[in-house]
Amino acid sequence: MVYITSWDDFVEKSVQLFRADPEKTRYGMKYRHCDGKLVLKVTDDRECIKFKTDQAQDAKKMEKLNNIFFTLMARGPEADISEVSGKDQVEAQPAKKGRGRKQ
Amino acid sequence: MGSEVRLQPDPFLNELTNMFERTTEKGSVWVTLKHSSDKSKVQRNKMKTCGEKIEYRCLVRATDGKKTISTLVGPKDHQRFQASYATILKARMTALRKRERKDKRKAADSDKKEDSKIRSTASKTTN
Numbered sequence: 303m304v305y306i307t308s309w310d311d312f313v314e315k316s317v318q319l320f321r322a323d324p325e326k327t328r329y330g331m332k333y334r335h336c337d338g339k340l341v342l343k344v345t346d347d348r349e350c351i352k353f354k355t356d357q358a359q360d361a362k363k364m365e366k367l368n369n370i371f372f373t374l375m376a377r378g379p380e381a382d383i384s385e386v387s388g389k390d391q392v393e394a395q396p397a398k399k400g401r402g403r404k405q
Numbered sequence: 406m407g408s409e410v411r412l413q414p415d416p417f418l419n420e421l422t423n424m425f426e427r428t429t430e431k432g433s434v435w436v437t438l439k440h441s442s443d444k445s446k447v448q449r450n451k452m453k454t455c456g457e458k459i460e461y462r463c464l465v466r467a468t469d470g471k472k473t474i475s476t477l478v479g480p481k482d483h484q485r486f487q488a489s490y491a492t493i494l495k496a497r498m499t500a501l502r503k504r505e506r507k508d509k510r511k512a513a514d515s516d517k518k519e520d521s522k523i524r525s526t527a528s529k530t531t532n
Contacts, residue, residue: 328439335429338500358501365491368438372490375440375463376483 303350309363312353316344317370317383319351324379329371331364340364409466409473414486417465417476418493424469425497437466443477465490 306312320327327346333339340361341354353360369386412420424434441464442449452459463483466475478486 324440328437330435330437332433332435333425333498334433335425335498335500336431338502340498340501356502358498358503361494361498361501365494368490368494369487371438372463372478372483372487375438376461376478376480378461379440 303352305352305354307353309353309360312342312344312351313367313370315351316367317374319344319346319349320371320374321379322346324374329367342367409475412474412476414476414478414482415489417467417474418486418489420474421467421490422493422497424467424472424474425493428469429500432469435466435468435470439464439466441477 306315316329320329323346327344330343330345332341332343338356339354340356341352342364343350343352345351355361366387370383373381373383373386421434421436428434441462442459443462443464444452444459449459460479462480463478464475465478465486466473468474
């Protein structure tokens with residue numbers, strides 16, 4: 303089991319693991335409000351990677367990873383995730399409005 | 406572990422919110438996402454040999470260590486689900502440390518109350 307310190311590496315590795323074995327790979331999150339700690343885990347039962355944090359900004363980043371996984375899992379491992387973004391993405395387009403989703 | 410309760414997506418989200426509420430003082434919430442076709446291996450193999458397409462879904466499980474709930478999210482509802490899910494997390498995961506602003510107007514530690522009030526209204530508008 304490996305704790306990955308770079309968020310981007312964690313994301314990249316997670317997607318890799320999933321695409322290599324979409325049936326087995328699962329993505330989990332553990333949140334402890336009392337400790338203010340968040341741990342993410344991706345495993346295919348052979349490899350296991352984790353990311354832990356106590357930073358609010360990482361929760362925002364996690365949102366994007368959540369969306370990536372929802373897309374991959376509900377649409378298939380070949381789904382295009384280049385458009386996936388969190389709600390408050392700083393980069394590129396300011397939101398694909400028109401989805402009708404306000405607060 | 407107790408048995409898992411399968412719910413429709415919306416009741417699942419409600420119950421997930423309750424789980425967060427119940428675990429503010431102590432305890433954890435675990436949420437797991439996994440690909441699922443919700444069919445047994447035998448069924449899946451049968452479908453594969455018939456050339457039938459298996460529709461994949463996202464299985465979402467949540468537990469607080471005592472109670473476990475799950476739901477299946479398909480390609481048609483995953484965007485709505487993920488948006489609601491994000492809203493819940495945002496509202497509930499408030500114990501994480503906020504980053505200190507680099508452009509501090511006031512010196513560190515003085516009168517944080519005023520500052521954080523302004524900051525929180527400001528952050529609401531970035532949606």
